[in-house]
Amino acid sequence: MPRFSVIVPAYKVQAYLSECLDSVLSQSYSDLELIAVDDCSPDACGAIIDEYAARDARVRPVHLPGNRGLGRARNAGMAEATGDYLVFLDSDDTLTPDALRSVADRLKETGDPDVLVFDYARTFWDGREVRNQLAAQLAERGPAPFRLEDRPGLLRVLMVAWNKAYRREFVRAHGFEFPPGYYEDTPWTFPVLLTAGSIATLDRVCVHYRQRRQGSILGTTSRRHFDLFEQYDRVFAYVGQRPELARWRPELYRRMVDHYAVVFTRPDRLPRGSHGEFLRRARAHCRRHRVPGTRLGLRQTLVRLGLHRTLRVLRLVSAARRRTLKSAVRPARALRAGALGLHYRIQLRLPLRSDRAVFAAREGRGDPAALEEAFRVHAPHLSTAWITPSGQEQSAPPGPRRLTPGTAAYWSALARSRYLVGDAGFEGRLRKRPGQVVVQTGQGTPLGHEGLDLQEHPAAARDTDFARQLRDVDRWDYLLSGNRYTTLIRERAHPGRYTTLECGLPRNDVFQRATPADVARLRASLGVPEGAVAVLYAPAYRDHRRTQRPLLDLERILRRLGPRFVILARAHTPVQGTRIIDVSGHPDLAALCLASDALVTDYAPVMFDYAGLDRPIVVHTEDWAAYEAARGVYFDLRAFPPGAVARSEDELIDIFATGHWRGSRSAQLRAAFRERFCPWDDGRAAERVVRRVVLGETELPPVVPLANRNPVPAACARSPLATVPQPSGPLPVTECH
Structure with a gap:
């Protein structure tokens, strides 16, 4: 008996199916069976499944005689399952590497609960990956396993079947099945979570949820979205037959109303002319399942009351407000930019302040932070400031005053500070004044090409503006170098009149101290x-x-x-x-x-x-x-x-x-x-x-x-771990090109 039965229904997904199946079969945890269900797909899905079954004995193909829909295809897969746990995976999604091993380890840690809820991330065609925004609900804190009343926030996590592992005997004992319809996950996931005697969470992304440009079922404009009403009837019917679950009716009611509001307000869901009918049906269902005293937000209240025109007016007002703000933002930004430009020009006419130094780093702290500390220690008469973009406050070193780019204080500092120290180019509109000193720390010792050497490598250079890069080089007074190798490279790749300081890299001083x-x-x-x-x-x-x-x-x-x-x-x-x-x-x-x-x-x-x-x-x-x-x-x-x-x-x-x-x-x-x-x-x-x-x-x-030199030793420098002697011999040497 395998530990996992991974059930993958397939219908018109031939372009994605192989990647999905590969993500399962390549898992480092191999104690599984893969039940691939061909839901009478008109494309090559059936043939692809058979090819995988011929190559790997863990693949069990199931071919349905007619198209039954996602829910019933999953039921067909469950009927064939023999594993301890059921894992559902949509055929255009993938398991992340080592997902099943992580799930298996967590199941063992928590004593084989009825349900394990794990995390997912949305993956987009352009390479973006966005983790579930409610990932905090899956934190592995406190005792585990637990019951739903201990962590009710789990009901707010996306109600789908594929972000959970289910103990097969628990599913069989309670007779859980997927109903037909568009929203078949709704009457499955709510009853399962409400009924589970033990639940655990895994704070790890185990599924990549593909966001297709086109072809997504729920993103299709269709009257099939009216199926949502019947599915919530099933949920409340299940709860109504079990008095011990009655306490969950207010939360289910809120979830239902919110779900209706989402479908109603999304522009790609309901066909033109059907919104009024949808809202009337929603009002009738809200009356049918209403729990007195349940608190709702404005949008949910309007859905419950079926105020179609009011809701539409509010949507139009909101859209108009956004357009008005957007149209007002551009002139406001232009006015602010003009005022700051005038402020900067005025500051440029004021005397330099020889006791001021400004520091900036592209990422993290690095050499500029080490130099800022040294300025305060060895030149205490100087006042230092650190350019800190909004949202990057944690990267700023302690000590210097912070400057937010685009503010009047920022432009004043750039105009009047004697010393400007950074590891990348400063503001493009910066005008270096006579008497200002610009220290370029660089980005450490290079292995890959940089500067003008990148002109022969368009993949790395991309949209690099080499003319602007050279204008920035012309501002430099000093360039730091950690070794002669770096000096020879940088003076060629960044040609200019600056002086190279072969003093070492300040960021590495801490290794000796x-x-x-x-x-x-x-x-x-x-x-x-x-x-x-x-x-x-x-x-x-x-x-x-x-x-x-x-x-x-x-x-x-x-x-x-x-x-x-x-x-x-x-x-x-x-x-x-x-x-x-x-x-x-x-x-x-x-x-x-x-x-x-x-x-x-x-x-x-x-x-x-x-x-x-x-x-x-x-x-x-x-x-x-x-x-x-x-x-x-x-x-x-x-x-x-x-x-x-x-x-x-x-x-x-x-x-x-x-x-x-x-x-x-x-x-x-x-x-x-x-x-x-x-x-x-x-x-x-x-x-x-x-x-x-x-x-x-x-x-x-x-x-x-x-x-x-005596750099600080590693913590395991005297560890009893064995060190295998290596053969000695001449060291390879290659001259730099």
Whole structure:
């Protein structure tokens, strides 16, 4: 008997069916049967199902003699099911990787409840992915399993069949079946949740709910939406036969009225001329099932009373109000922009303030934040400010005054501050004044092409305005460099009259100053378990990919490596899973480096910073050829790596499982990499910049030799984990191009 029976009804979805079936059969948890029901589909769905059944014994095809609709097709699948739990999946949707393993683990943790509710995300044709807005209802807090009265908010989560796993014996004992009709999920999900003796939640996206451009059943204009009335009659009939469920009538009533309001107000649901009839039917149903004393909102009240014209007038008034506001916003914005422009021009005529410095960072904090701190320490007579876009307040470092772009204070600061420090271009309308000093920190040490070198790589350059980029370069007075390699690249890719400061990277100073107590504090704040080996996973952005999902199956890697390992995932999209800590939005990359014991990356610049910590680095180069072709690279990372090189996910697992990740060979590679790319990162880079730029000193503090540096050790530096000695030999060296 399999653990799961995954039931997939199929009708006119030949373009999506294979992806759906693949998402089930490729699950890391394989104890399942896939019951694919061909609902007499006129396209190739039946043939596709048979092809999969011939290849995989877990696929059980069911061919219906006539089209019965989604609900009855699911019933046909249930009749064939033998698994402990039923999981429904629509044939144009997909399971996320490791979804069934997560479901199985949660079922085991919670004692096999009657129903497990998990999360979903809407996926759009343009690559967007939007998680369920009510995901907080699925938090795994408090005791589990529970009954619905303990978490009534679950009734507000999308009432569909495919975001839950159902214990098959529970379904069979209560005789639950799907009725015919357009809204067959409604009289299934409400009774199931109301009746379940035990419920649990899983706070993980397990289903990708495809939002099709066209062809969605509920997005089709049709009189079949009138089916909603009959389905809610079924719900209330079920409750009416069970007195113990009577207490749920007010909530069901609110849900019903709200559902009617949604269908009525959506422009793509009801045919022209049928809205009045729909509202009259809604009024009759509201009277039939009304629960006295139930509180409703304005829209729901108008639906209950059947005030068709009033509701339509309110909709027209609301639309007119939106149009009026929209038409008024444009002139108001133009007036405000004109006033701010005038304000800026006036500020430009006022004297510079030599005691003011403004800082900005494109993402997180990085070098500008480290320099801002150094300005306050070594040049305390300066007042500092940090440009903080709205919604990014958490990324601002503590200490400096905050400036919101587009405000009068922002333009005043740009016009009158002597020092402007940032890692990207400042405001395009900025006019650099005589006496202003612009310090460009850059984005660390580059591997992929940048600046003018991107002209040969349109996929990476995209809409880059190279002329504007050069105008920005013309404002620079100083450009920071962490090594001679970076200096040679940037002076060619960003040609200008600036002075290159070969002082090291300020953001890496903390690696030499931090203490073991700082590391322990950071790990605790991130939720890293005591004694765990924390691996920071930080992949590069792929210019050639429409979506940025990680190439590595992080949960599979962790299962193979065992419970001692956790992953700090700093990917370009949120990552979830057991023992995976999503740090994608963390503003301080240096803090993540300090909290980790090793780095796994591919082509991200963080590897050059991390080498200064002298901790293990593993690079994953599975798609090197594609990355090199799309963006261009300055040297072959595979020939001169900072540690062990994995060309596949299995090789990566093997590197950690055998201890090669921190073996002697990896240490030799890291030492050579560190010598080339971290020559000046001794903990005093920011001080040298301040002394040179602000204090005008020419005799700067000498650089501490690599052999004499003592970066803070990793938390697991003395872990009893085995280290497998690696064969020694000459280190590969490649000159940069």
